[in-house]
Amino acid sequence: MSSLQALIVNKLRYHYQNLLEVINLRDLFSKRSIVSELRNPTEDFNLETQAIEYRKELLTGRACRINVKRSERKKQAQTGMGYSELIELSAKNCYFCPTNIKTATPMFPSSLVPEGRIKLGETTVFPNLFPFAKYHAVATVSRQHFLGIDEFTLKQIQDTLKASVKYFHCVKSKDQKAVYPIFSWNFLPPAGASVIHPHVQLTVDEQPTNLAWLYLSACKRYYAKHKENYWMHLLKIEKEHGERFLGEIGEVSWITSYVPLGNDEICGVLHNVSSLYSLDDTSISDLSKGLKRVFTAYTLYGVHSFNLSTFSASSEDESFRLIVRIIARPYPQSYYNNDAGYMERLHEEVIVESMPEKVASDLKEYFG
Ligand SMILES: [Zn+2]
Known part of the structure; x- marks a missing residue:
């Protein structure tokens, strides 16, 4: 293999490795985000949307839910x-x-x-x-x-x-x-x-x-x-x-x-x-x-x-x-x-x- 061919092969290998890692991450987890609507009494009953993440571990199929806004509430020690x-x-x-x-x-x-x-x-x-x-x-x-x-x-x-x-x-x-x-x-x-x-x-x-x-x-x-x-x-x-x-x-x-x-x-x-x-x-x-x-x-x-x-x-x-x-x-x-x-x-x-x-x-x- 010429040095040019070797260079191309190496570059391709690097490219595919990176690509594979992204795919692998997608292969491990999945996430679906939805929004839930409500009219908030603390905000003059204006319409508010809250994002909820449905997360899944693909290895086991285990799922959990996270309300993004709720998770941002400051924790009081x-x-x-x-x-x-x-x-x-x-x-x-x-x-x-x-x-x-x-x-x-x-x-x-x-x-x-x-x-x-x-x-x-x-x-x-x-x-x-x-x-x-x-x-x-x-x-x-x-x-x-x-x-x-x-x-x-x-x-x-x-x-x-x-x-x-x-x-x-x-x-x-x-x-x-x-x-x-x-x-x-x-x-x-x-x-x-x-x-x-x-x-x-x-x-x-x-x-x-x-x-x-x-x-x-x-x-x-x-x-x-x-x-x-x-x-x-x-x-x-x-x-x-x-x-x-x-x-x-x-x-x-x-x-x-x-x-x-x-x-x-x-x-x-x-x-x-x-x-x-x-x-x-x-x-x-x-x-x-x-x-x-x-x-x-x-x-x-x-x-x-x-x-x-x-x-x-x-x-x-x-x-x-x-x-x-x-x-x-x-x-x-x-x-x-x-x-x-x-x-x-x-x-x-x-x-x-x-x-x-x-x-x-x-x-x-x-x-x-
Ligand atoms: Zn004791």
């Missing part, structure tokens, strides 16, 4: 957590506090964990008293009964993850069928936590949850069709476009989701790991650093309650990457509006109050 009385009262007989944990929390069967509970640093892992999974454990994050969202230390987060992974390995060595682990954190009652003391939930089942199955099977199909890992492809595109890319901390990239499952959603994608079983000290350290930044960044919005959960393959899988998603929940005060209404609970369609691109631009500085 709330103060005066209405939970001080509850925190004080709940501390008196808390089963998860160091004085009670040995006598009041269940122990694992010796065939699963010979010592009865797993301990590491301030973390103790023990069975959930009322499990909703074949293997369902609870792990305390701190010895202290209450910590604010930005008060968790890196070591506390790291130890919680390490102890949790140890638990997952204990289950794996006992039961070859239970292969779908989930690491989750409901932080404070607006996120569904019935116990104030900081704790995470660990489940392992023989089958994935509805949404985990949707992602795992869709990613397998995506890989079979494109010979490429969906999450790594998504990260490449998000990094190039930058609108929803927050940053990279070691082996973990952080983005806001195009089709969030909740408000102010942040998603962490592990570069080299598809399952919770494969987390090692380095990936746990990187993940913990990122989570600490998420918690700190949330304080900018006055967020003090969240749900966190992982999506994990059953073992290393070239079609999948380990994902962690965090969504903000209402501010913990005595009277608050729940953010899950009929759309979320009965129609499984999420009304998102924040624009993912705005969340990314606001919170990016915390990940730099």
Whole structure:
């Protein structure tokens, strides 16, 4: 091939690569905008139009709606957590506090964990008293009964993850069928936590949850069709476009989701790991650093309650990457509006109050 031909081929390749990336972005997401009309009483009942985005994640078909005007409302950082009385009262007989944990929390069967509970640093892992999974454990994050969202230390987060992974390995060595682990954190009652003391939930089942199955099977199909890992492809595109890319901390990239499952959603994608079983000290350290930044960044919005959960393959899988998603929940005060209404609970369609691109631009500085 002559040098001129090589030049043309290279130029064409560059052109088509760029073209492909645009097409690929369109292949991942879709958006339809409509307007809704009303006569606004605060504007002399003049006709007003409001734009609503219907967003879809093409991989799974999951959809959400965002009212653009609503998402632009300035968030007021709330103060005066209405939970001080509850925190004080709940501390008196808390089963998860160091004085009670040995006598009041269940122990694992010796065939699963010979010592009865797993301990590491301030973390103790023990069975959930009322499990909703074949293997369902609870792990305390701190010895202290209450910590604010930005008060968790890196070591506390790291130890919680390490102890949790140890638990997952204990289950794996006992039961070859239970292969779908989930690491989750409901932080404070607006996120569904019935116990104030900081704790995470660990489940392992023989089958994935509805949404985990949707992602795992869709990613397998995506890989079979494109010979490429969906999450790594998504990260490449998000990094190039930058609108929803927050940053990279070691082996973990952080983005806001195009089709969030909740408000102010942040998603962490592990570069080299598809399952919770494969987390090692380095990936746990990187993940913990990122989570600490998420918690700190949330304080900018006055967020003090969240749900966190992982999506994990059953073992290393070239079609999948380990994902962690965090969504903000209402501010913990005595009277608050729940953010899950009929759309979320009965129609499984999420009304998102924040624009993912705005969340990314606001919170990016915390990940730099
Ligand atoms: Zn406690």
